[in-house]
Amino acid sequence: MKFRGKIVDVACLNHVTRVISTISKLTKTCVLRLTADNLFFVLSGKVANGGVSMWCELSQANVFDEYQMEGVSSEDNEICLEVTPENLSRALKTVQNAKAVKVKLTKKHCPCLTIAAELPTLSSISRVVTHDVPVDVIPRRLWHEFKEPSMPDFDVSVYLPPLKTMKNVVDRMKNLSNFLVIEANLSGEMNLKIETDLVSVTTHFKDLGNPLWGDDASQDGGPSPSRDPEAMAQARVDIRKLQQFLMGQQVNPSKAMCNIVHERVVHLILLHEDVSLQYFIPAVA
Amino acid sequence: MNCLLEGNGVKVFGKALHALSRIGDALWLDPTVKGLALRAVNSAHSAYACFLFSPLFFQHYSLGSGSEQGSGSVNCKLLMKSILPLFRCLTSIERNVERCQISVSTPSDRVVVQFFCRHGITKTHNLRFQESEALQAVFASHLCPNVLKAPARLLCDMVMHFPSSQEEITLSVTPLRVSLTNYCEEGKDPMRTMYTEMSLHPDEFDFFQVGVDLDLTFCLKELRGLLSFAESHSLPVSVNFSTAGKPVCFSVEDVVLEASVVLATLMDSESRGPSQPAETLAPVTSRCADAAVLLVGSCEADSGEPRCTPAVMDLVASSQGSPIISPPPLMLPLLQIDEPNGLGELGEACASLTTTPASSTICSLLFNALSSEQDSDGYDSRLPVLACYSDGEESMEEDHTGSPSL
Numbered sequence: 001m002k003f004r005g006k007i008v009d010v011a012c013l014n015h016v017t018r019v020i021s022t023i024s025k026l027t028k029t030c031v032l033r034l035t036a037d038n039l040f041f042v043l044s045g046k047v048a049n050g051g052v053s054m055w056c057e058l059s060q061a062n063v064f065d066e067y068q069m070e071g072v073s074s075e076d077n078e079i080c081l082e083v084t085p086e087n088l089s090r091a092l093k094t095v096q097n098a099k100a101v102k103v104k105l106t107k108k109h110c111p112c113l114t115i116a117a118e119l120p121t122l123s124s125i126s127r128v129v130t131h132d133v134p135v136d137v138i139p140r141r142l143w144h145e146f147k148e149p150s151m152p153d154f155d156v157s158v159y160l161p162p163l164k165t166m167k168n169v170v171d172r173m174k175n176l177s178n179f180l181v182i183e184a185n186l187s188g189e190m191n192l193k194i195e196t197d198l199v200s201v202t203t204h205f206k207d208l209g210n211p212l213w214g215d216d217a218s219q220d221g222g223p224s225p226s227r228d229p230e231a232m233a234q235a236r237v238d239i240r241k242l243q244q245f246l247m248g249q250q251v252n253p254s255k256a257m258c259n260i261v262h263e264r265v266v267h268l269i270l271l272h273e274d275v276s277l278q279y280f281i282p283a284v285a
Numbered sequence: 286m287n288c289l290l291e292g293n294g295v296k297v298f299g300k301a302l303h304a305l306s307r308i309g310d311a312l313w314l315d316p317t318v319k320g321l322a323l324r325a326v327n328s329a330h331s332a333y334a335c336f337l338f339s340p341l342f343f344q345h346y347s348l349g350s351g352s353e354q355g356s357g358s359v360n361c362k363l364l365m366k367s368i369l370p371l372f373r374c375l376t377s378i379e380r381n382v383e384r385c386q387i388s389v390s391t392p393s394d395r396v397v398v399q400f401f402c403r404h405g406i407t408k409t410h411n412l413r414f415q416e417s418e419a420l421q422a423v424f425a426s427h428l429c430p431n432v433l434k435a436p437a438r439l440l441c442d443m444v445m446h447f448p449s450s451q452e453e454i455t456l457s458v459t460p461l462r463v464s465l466t467n468y469c470e471e472g473k474d475p476m477r478t479m480y481t482e483m484s485l486h487p488d489e490f491d492f493f494q495v496g497v498d499l500d501l502t503f504c505l506k507e508l509r510g511l512l513s514f515a516e517s518h519s520l521p522v523s524v525n526f527s528t529a530g531k532p533v534c535f536s537v538e539d540v541v542l543e544a545s546v547v548l549a550t551l552m553d554s555e556s557r558g559p560s561q562p563a564e565t566l567a568p569v570t571s572r573c574a575d576a577a578v579l580l581v582g583s584c585e586a587d588s589g590e591p592r593c594t595p596a597v598m599d600l601v602a603s604s605q606g607s608p609i610i611s612p613p614p615l616m617l618p619l620l621q622i623d624e625p626n627g628l629g630e631l632g633e634a635c636a637s638l639t640t641t642p643a644s645s646t647i648c649s650l651l652f653n654a655l656s657s658e659q660d661s662d663g664y665d666s667r668l669p670v671l672a673c674y675s676d677g678e679e680s681m682e683e684d685h686t687g688s689p690s691l
Contacts, residue, residue: 087479094446108480125486129446132480 001079001137003034003105006066013101016063017092018250019056019275024085025248026054026279031138031146034069034079037061041085042146051282052241055149058275064103072140079105080138080146083113091115091131099126110134149278152267154259155233157213158184160268161205163256166192167246169203174239176201179284182242182266183234184258186210186227194239211257233262235283242266245279253277286316286359287388289345295385295400299372300517301336301544304510306365308334308546313420314361314396316348316389320542324420325365331549332507333422342541349389359391361414371398371410381406389414424547426534429525431458431499434492437515437522437537444505444512446483453551454505456533459498463487468502468551491521501526502551503533511535511546529553 007013023030023041027049033040039060045053060067071077095101098117106114112132119127138146160166169192173180177194184190188208194201245268253272260266261283268279290298305312305325309332313324320339326332340346349359372378384401394416400408443465447454453468464484487493515522515537526533530552536545 090448091479091481112480121485121489123486123488125488127483127485127489129483130481131446134477134479 001072001105002068002070003079003103004066004068005060005064005103007063007101007103008065008099010096012063012065013092013096013098015273015275016058017089017096019058020085020092021089022248022250022277023054023056024089026244027052027085029082029084030054032081032083032135033146034060034081035071036069036077039063040146040148044145045280045282050238050241053149053280055278056275057148057277062274076140076143080140080143081105081111081113082136082138083133087131087133088113088115091133094131095119095129098129105135106132108132111137149280152259152261152265152280154267155227155262156184156186157211157257157259158186158188158190159209159211160256160258161190161208163246163249163252167243167249170239170243170246173201173203174243178239179236180239180242181234181236182258182260183232184208184260185232186229189232190258191232211255233260235260235263235266235281236285237266237281237283241281245281286321286349287345287347288316288321288343288386290342290385290387291344292383293379294342294344295372295382296375296379297342297518297542298338298385299375299378300514301338301542302365302369302372303375304514304544304546305334305336306369307510308332308507310365312363312365312368313417314363314389314414315419316359317419318348321346322419326420326422327507332504332546333420333548334507334511334544334546335421336542336544338542339540344384349391359389360417360419361389361396362417363396363412363414367412368396368398371400422532422547424532424534426525426536426545426547429527429531429534430494430496431526432492432494433458433463433490433524434521435490435524437512437518437520439489440522441512441516443483443485444509446481447505449506449509451505453502455500455502457498457500458495460487460495463490463493492523497528499529500553501529501533503548507548508535508546511537511544514544526550 007016020041027043031040031042031044033042037060039058041054041056043049043052043054045051060069069077069079071079092101092115095115095117098119101115101117104114104116106112108114112134115131115133117129119129121127170180173192173194176199177196179194181193181195182190183193188206188210190205190208192203192205249270251272253270255269255271257269258266259269263283265283266281268281270277270279301323302312305323309325309327311325313322315322315324320337320342323336323338325334378400381402382400383403386397386399386401388397388399389395390397393411394413396412396414398410398412400410402408444454447465447467451467455466455468457464457466462484463486464482466482467478467480469478469480487495512522512535518537518539520537520539523536524533525536529550531550532547533550534545534547536543538544
């Protein structure tokens, strides 16, 4: 197993740092899959994280100027590592003004992702910074847990309102209740509802638009054409999970969508440049 | 004591308090002829900070009437949590406060802090103080053979690579390279800790004088306050040190103020005895084996050997409640203790090794009380300088003859 990458472009460095920083706000640890073409940050839905799962994909060519990856074997040409994204994020943040950043899989006191950079100085000899981020290599027999999630059989798909607005609403609702109901319909309407003994609060969003998933969607059993466009599909979720998702977003994505499987799962999809981030929040009773 | 600060001076004063609050929970306010000294020490006595504001810093500075005390002023010990909130929000102070008057009122045991604000508003705060000996660490920083000087910006750039939660770091100095690495405490799992190293060339320092290659491990957390202060005033920072195990002093100065932080450093692990008896002790005490005991008993210029002045009569209140830890053998030669059970006075000093997370690895600066009664062990009570701290319960002499401040 071998991995070496070099980032020279400051925009690319910025980009990957922001992605990893977003991931670090969503989860404490996750799995990093390195393949020939892509980097995946995966969190598999386990009871421990409240059933939440995450899948983030970015293309390595948009990050690294040089990229050498030799996987576990030639048939399984990829590397799976368990990492703490917070450490990676911190390491990358300190080297933002470096001329070049090298990322390598190394073995120090334990397997590490070593981030090394030279920082420019006024004198001729630059400063050198090295961060060794400890990682755990995931054995091949467990790789099946970290496969790309399939698009769920959703009932409604809607574009999200501006994330900042949504975050403000959810932040305030969190003070009142632990659970929130997300509902949407095919007429571009979405409601966020909380209900307690004392009070119920609903925020209505209109004219959001519904993404068209095309023929593929209907083949997968997407929203059937006969579905009443006014009918709401809803799911009741733990409000903190939704808040965590919204807190982490630093950039306004080019596309933000929400698929709801009635009373089963809320599937959030963010697309920005070449990065796609999917977040699944299971519904609770 | 009575002093008046104006405008920007209030903000600087506040910033100094912020830096001192990183060190300890109590603030010593010591008015002297040379100026107003603000001092703090941490509970394990492994970090000490002193900000000395010269009379020029103030609009007005006077030491109070001679009738009150022999020296004309009172040394006050305040709780940091009573004075820091007054200066908590520096931006609002900058906006609203025009003048600030600080005075010590002995009859009522109060320090009075008055803010004269815009719109004719005056805020008066009365803070209870405890009379106390002036706190001083004896550390002859000018005698340290190794000196580095750099703009605060450089040091801040060096430490920014480490998370704010990082406790201890190791500064490694060679003629070719200066590097900082985070120090992994034994308690934490070394397999899980992120290891960071940053290094740069000595040329980046304004002044670089280092005799031998050495590694100094000290607590970064306690230093950050001073670095932040220095950076906000663009002051160059001097770093004075001798060897691992001896204290390191970071200081800044300008025309009207001097500030320094003295930190204990970890002793070299190579000097650990082969028998390693410390490992049979509880984890806390095993760290003592590594720790440097900063014994500052004398200001003799050529006393490279830390001599222990066993006349430690008074220890900080915090240590009196601590269990007596029998000092690991490594420390014995330094402490010159005969009883390994540490029941001697210096054993008590070891008891001041508290298990504070930041300093469990680092042993303390010893503060010896200055008293003419301290010659019971036959040590020369005329030792001119002794760091003084006591609870003030004994009737201690108030004047300290010729004690140099840092």
